Amino acid sequence: MHDRSLPRHASSTASRHVSRRTLLAATTAGAAATVATASPALARPSQHDRLRHLKRLISRMSLEEKVGQLFVMRVYGHSATGPDQADVELNLAEIGVRSAAELIAKYHVGGIIYFIWAHNTRDPHQIADLSNGIQRAGLAQPTPVPLLISTDQEHGIVARVGKPATLLPGAMALGAGGSRSDARTAARIAGAELAALGILQNYAPVADVNINPANPVIGVRSFGADPGAVAGLVAAQVRGYQSAGIAATCKHFPGHGDTTVDSHTGIPVITHTREEWERTDAPPFRAAIAAGIDSIMTAHIQFPALDASNDPATLSRPILTGILREELGYDGVVVTDALNMQGVRDKYGDHRVPVLALAAGVDQLLNPPNLAVAWNGVLSAVKSGEISVARIEESILRILRLKEKLGLFREPFVSHRGVDRTVGARPHLAAADRIAEGTTTLLVNQDRLLPLSRRGQRSLLVVGADPASPTGTTGPPTAVLAKALTELGFSASALPTGTAPTAAKIDEAVAAASGKDAVIVGTYNVSATSSQRTLVARLVATGVPVIAVAIRNPYDIARLGGVGAALATYSWTDVELRAAARVIAGRAGPEGRLPVPVQRADDPTRVLYETGYGLSYD
Known part of the structure; x- marks a missing residue:
């Protein structure tokens, strides 16, 4: 069922007329024009006719244009034709062009990926204008083809488009x-807002099953440690994104959940047997394929049980063709993880990596x-055979x-009107808050410390970690x-103490706790040697009730002693922190349950809190 509040294509009637006129002018003899100018009776040609049109379009491409269609590239700047001078210089240094339009004209790339650090995502109207400028450049090529614009909008700790867009709980x-209903709703909202901005491929959801607490790159980006639960949520999000008219991309095949190495900086090795892969890693990808996933992203990991050559999965024909294509029967788009990551660059040169990926x-x-x-x-490689x-x-x-399925040949442009009625819409924001309330997890509640009473416990101190803010956070978590x-x-004051509080900062926090009714400590990935442990211990020693809030991975409680209450929020974005505040205040109950087990700090082979654990106020 299609929710009218989440339009498939967020563009006005006027913009649709413009897009069709532009396509007609740009592709008088092309497949896109054939679709765009068809009579009402032929507005939706048969699958056979559409396939024939696309093959005809390919036949008119030069070899250089064909090669370009395979690439999805970054580019600096807020505008396709007039980026700031600093971005022009970055483009010239890294790509040899001045702008997105020049990139498309020179290399005929099939897609562009948006990043915050590339200055692509300042505000919704700017993003929409950038997307439209990119599409105009695509249609100005000798063989006009619209581009597929993508980004990583996982939500939680990874998001490239910030406020006023709706920021939702992460995986x-x-x-x-x-x-699963909330997961699907979250994806539909996210997908509708991306579509309104002209972004029609999202690199989400993460299908990795995070069974390693030390995983430095996946962690809370995963739905959890239970393959069946992860599979259900992945399928729900695939359906949610794609019902909103964008391509979902599950990642990272064949599974990145059990590693202690970040593939951005090294090459992880997964030591699972083939049977363990079938049992643990494969179910979410099978579920995504069954749900009709449009694209799947590869992992820069070695998986010896699946490919004895120890090539990264991105370059492995046994994994990508043998397993993904032939065994799992997947015939959609396969996209590499970023080729500038070290995990795929260590074994072969940068000129060989894309060739080997295509061969795989x-x-x-x-x-x-x-x-x-x-x-x-x-x-x-093509010229040499x-x-x-x-x-x-x-x-x-x-x-x-995929571009045809997403409507890019019929309607590549978006409008400010579509942006205004979709991005950050009130129903979307309300849904985000409602969903977040169901995720906050209560792990410890000594003597029923929570919820706090506004009458007897009014004066609060909030201290703790202040990691770099993910997109959508308006300030330090504290x-x-x-x-x-x-x-x-309540009367709450904030004192950020950092992820590695100094002795002086700990002394300041202890002094500030004097006379308070309770202290709330935001913790961030507490390790055995972290001074965050000292901060918590010193605050507990004051006798003031201490409430620990794990703002990233939920494993922190295993290394903290004596706290009166402990919560897990799984990210430090505003939507999650507001939900935690409502739980602390008793305006909402703690409904979340651990999606991963928490092992004991002194003996990781023993479980402190099982998957599914969580306290309530009842």
């Missing part, structure tokens, strides 16, 4: 909530470190089929939480 928070079965080549090197590497033209045309057809509690009737 592990949704895992704690346990509601990849379709889209994401963000190589040096586009000229990668693009020319593929071009040379190492990769056949038929092989790259197979990938191009998958990419164009300040956001103190503000939310104050708005609920």
Whole structure:
């Protein structure tokens, strides 16, 4: 069922007329024009006709244009044609072009990925204008083709589009909530807002099953440690995103959940047997495929049980063609994880990596470190016969089929009107708050310390970690939480102490706790040697009740002693911190349940809190 508040294509009637006129002018003899100018009776040609049109379009492309369609590239700047001078200089240094429009004209790339650090996402109207400028550049090519614009909008700790867009709980928070309906709703909201901005491919949801508490790169980006639960939530989000008219992308195949190495900086090795992979890692990907997933992202990991060559999965034909294509029967788009990550660069040169990825079965080549090197590497491989033209045309057809499915040939443009009625809409914001309330998990509640009484426990101190703010957080977590509690009737003051509080800062926090009715400590990935442990111990020793709030991974409680209460929020975005404040104040009950087990700090082979554990106020 389609929710009218979440439009599939957020653009006005006027913008649709403009897009069709533009397509007609740009593709008088092309497949896109055939679709755009069809009579009402032929507005939805048969699948056979659409396929024939796309193959005809491919046949008119030069070899250089065909190679370009395989690449999805970063580019600096808020505008497709007039980026700031600093962004022009960055583009010239890294890509050899001045702007997105020049990038498209020179390399004919099939897609562009948006990043905050690339200055692509200032505000919703700007993003929409950038998307429209990119599409105009795509249609101005010798063979006009719209681009597929993508980003990583996982929510929680990874989001590229911030306020006023709706920021939603991330994967592990949704895992704690346990509601497939909420997971689907969150994805539909996120997808509708991305579509309104012209972003039609989202690199989410994460399908990795996080069974390693020491995982440095996945963690709370995963729905949890139970393969069945993760599979259900992945499928729900796939359906949610794609019902909103964008392509979901589950990642990172064949599974990145059991590693202690970050593939951005090294090459992780997964030591699971084939049977363990089938039991643990495969179920979410099988569920995504059954749900009709549009694209799947590869992992830069070695998985010896699946490929004895120890090539990264991104470059492994046994994994991508043998397992993903042939065994699992997947015929959608396969996109690499970013090719500028060290995990895929260690074994082969940057000119060889994209060639080997294509040979393995990849379709889209994401963000190589040096586009000229990668693009020319593929071009040379095709000219030499190492990769056949038929092989790259197979990938191009998958990419164009996805673009056609998403409506890009019919309607590539978006409008400010569509942005205004969709992005950050009140029903979306209300849904985000409601969903977040169901995710906050209560692990400890000595002597029923929580909920706090506004009459007897009015004066609160909020201290703790202040990690770099994820998109959508309006300030340090301590300040956001103190503000939310104050708005609920308490007198709460904030004192950020950092992720590694110094002795002086700990002394300051202890002094500030004097006379308070309770102290709330935001903790962030507490290790055995972390001075956050000292901070908590010193505050507990004051006799003032201490409430620990784990604002990232939920494992912190295993290393903290003596606290009166402990909560897990799974991220430190505003929506999660506001929900935690409402739970602390008793305006909402703690409904979340651990989606991962928490092991004992002194003996990791023993479990302190089982998956599914969580206290309530009843």
